[in-house]
Amino acid sequence: MKKIFNVIFYYLQLILFVGAFCLTFFIMLQMNRRLEKSFFTTIDVFVPFIILFILLIINILANQKTVKKNLFYNITSFLIFGTISIVALRAIFDHYLIMGTLNSYQIDFNYFANFIPFLKIMIYGLSLANFLFMFHLKEKKKQ
Amino acid sequence: MKSFFVEYANIVATTILGLLFGLSFFLLYVNFYHYKEIQTTYTPNTENGTDYENILAQVNEIRSDANSYYQATYRGQESIYDMSGLQTKFNSCMDNFESEELKKLLDKETFDIRDVSDLIHYYQNRILNDCLVVQLYNIANEENPSIQIERLKVLAPFIKNEIDLFISTGVGYVKSNIRNNDSYYFSNQSAKNTIFELTKNSYLEIINRYKQSLTFIKTLSGWYRTVAQGG
Numbered sequence: 001m002k003k004i005f006n007v008i009f010y011y012l013q014l015i016l017f018v019g020a021f022c023l024t025f026f027i028m029l030q031m032n033r034r035l036e037k038s039f040f041t042t043i044d045v046f047v048p049f050i051i052l053f054i055l056l057i058i059n060i061l062a063n064q065k066t067v068k069k070n071l072f073y074n075i076t077s078f079l080i081f082g083t084i085s086i087v088a089l090r091a092i093f094d095h096y097l098i099m100g101t102l103n104s105y106q107i108d109f110n111y112f113a114n115f116i117p118f119l120k121i122m123i124y125g126l127s128l129a130n131f132l133f134m135f136h137l138k139e140k141k142k143q
Numbered sequence: 144m145k146s147f148f149v150e151y152a153n154i155v156a157t158t159i160l161g162l163l164f165g166l167s168f169f170l171l172y173v174n175f176y177h178y179k180e181i182q183t184t185y186t187p188n189t190e191n192g193t194d195y196e197n198i199l200a201q202v203n204e205i206r207s208d209a210n211s212y213y214q215a216t217y218r219g220q221e222s223i224y225d226m227s228g229l230q231t232k233f234n235s236c237m238d239n240f241e242s243e244e245l246k247k248l249l250d251k252e253t254f255d256i257r258d259v260s261d262l263i264h265y266y267q268n269r270i271l272n273d274c275l276v277v278q279l280y281n282i283a284n285e286e287n288p289s290i291q292i293e294r295l296k297v298l299a300p301f302i303k304n305e306i307d308l309f310i311s312t313g314v315g316y317v318k319s320n321i322r323n324n325d326s327y328y329f330s331n332q333s334a335k336n337t338i339f340e341l342t343k344n345s346y347l348e349i350i351n352r353y354k355q356s357l358t359f360i361k362t363l364s365g366w367y368r369t370v371a372q373g374g
Contacts, residue, residue, distance in 0.1 A: 076160045079167045086174060096181045097325045098260050111325035118170055125163045132156035135149045 002071060009074035016081035017056070021049050023088035024119070031109045045116055048123035055130045066136045073133065080122045087115050181324050184253040185343040187350075194350050195249040201357040202240045208364035209233035212371035219373045225290045226371065229282065232290075233364055236274040240357070245269070259345045260321055263314050266349060270356050271309060279363070280306050294370060298363070305359050309352075317348045 028042045059067045067073060091112040095101050100108030187194055209230050214223050239245070248261050282290045283302035324341060 072157065072160055072164075076164045076167070079171070080163060083167045083171050083174075086171065090174065090178065094178065096178075096256055098256060098321050099323070099325050101257065101260070108325050110323075114326065115170075118166070122163055122167060125159050129156040129159045129163070132152040132159075135152045 003069075006069055006071050006074060009071065009078045010068060013074055013077035013081055014056070016078060016085055017052070020081045020084040020088065021046075023085055023092075024049070027088055027091060027107060027109070027112050030107055031113070034109070045120070048120055048127060052123055052127045052130065055127055058134075059130070064134055067130055067133045070133060073129065076129075077126060080126060084119055084122070088112065181256055181341075183340070183342050184255045185340075185346050186253045187346070193250070194353075195246065198240060198249070198353060198357065201354075201361060202237050205233060205357070205361055205364045206237050208361075208368040209237070211368045217371065217373075219370060221292045221294070221370060225292050229290050229292065229367060232278040232282070233360070233367065236278050236360060239269040239274050240353075242269070254342065254346050256321060256324060256342050256345070259317075259342060259349060262346075262349045262353075263318055263321070266314060266352055266356075270353065271313070274360075275306050275309055275356065279360070292370070294366075298366060302363065309356065309359070314349060314352060317345045321345055 024045065028045055029039065032039050032042060058064070090097070091100065091108045092106070094108070097108040097111055099110050100106055191197070192200075212226050212230050214227055217223055217226065219226075245265060248258060248265060251258065279302060282295060283299040283306070320341065
């Protein structure tokens with residue numbers, strides 16, 4: 001049962017990671033376009049995504065079971081990326097957020113901007129946990 | 144030694160995951176609660192008729208005052224053209240209160256925050272701007288009044304002051320409260336009953352603005368009826 005949940009949450013968190021990144025990228029792009037600012041001023045929002053992406057690649061290439069088969073890690077990642085996706089979708093589609101309905105892009109940038117510090121904390125934290133889980137003792141071969 | 148550090152790293156990583164789990168769950172819950180909260184609707188009390196019916200009743204009274212002037216039978220001292228001009232202004236003003244757009248906004252049983260936002264925009268554009276400022280403000284212009292009615296000069300300061308007050312108080316406070324509804328806030332029933340409930344209080348505030356505007360115009364139209372009837 002644990003293995004099944006592990007596989008499910010592992011792949012779900014990968015899908016949601018891509019979704020969360022794409023939604024964040026879209027909103028930040030629209031925000032900067034509206035403010036007529038260079039996109040590179042918001043690169044600090046994407047640094048945690050890039051770090052986590054590199055760590056995920058290392059997990060896959062090195063086949064690190066301490067991370068890939070860690071149910072708690074997979075569930076937490078799933079929850080974090082799910083939260084980011086839900087907040088981004090609300091900023092775009094929730095018409096009860098009046099600020100969003102007033103501007104021509106129909107996105108509540110203020111609402112999403114308030115969430116960005118939490119987004120950074122969660123992804124940096126996830127990256128740190130991922131890195132720390134990479135350290136493990138080699139299993140002693142049974143003689 | 145190595146196993147100690149590895150175990151220590153795992154403990155720290157698990158602790159961090161635990162904190163992140165709690166944080167993300169909290170944010171998810173806050174968002175869900177906020178989503179439900181901003182969809183709160185308000186059902187006005189209709190014991191004395193709906194707000195729209197009350198507004199229409201006042202509009203009819205004002206139109207009755209405005210249409211009390213008949214050019215053919217007027218025997219007063221004022222210019223018939225200026226009297227007709229003022230009548231047209233009153234009727235143009237009332238057209239804004241009787242429009243299909245306002246009926247669609249107001250003729251409802253329940254109101255949500257989007258309806259209140261639409262009412263605010265309509266008030267700013269059609270009532271405050273098109274009616275009070277465009278139609279009525281310039282008749283109080285002492286240097287170059289658009290309507291040259293002698294008895295209007297006494298009323299001019301009152302008209303100017305009242306319209307200036309409408310413009311300065313405006314709907315800024317209500318508008319900023321509604322626009323900032325994207326901030327997370329926790330409101331329980333006790334707070335809603337005693338302090339502030341966004342949808343209900345902003346709706347009552349904007350309806351009050353509509354009624355105050357009508358009360359002001361009714362004062363003017365009452366004066367106009369007196370003049371029209373040769374008083």
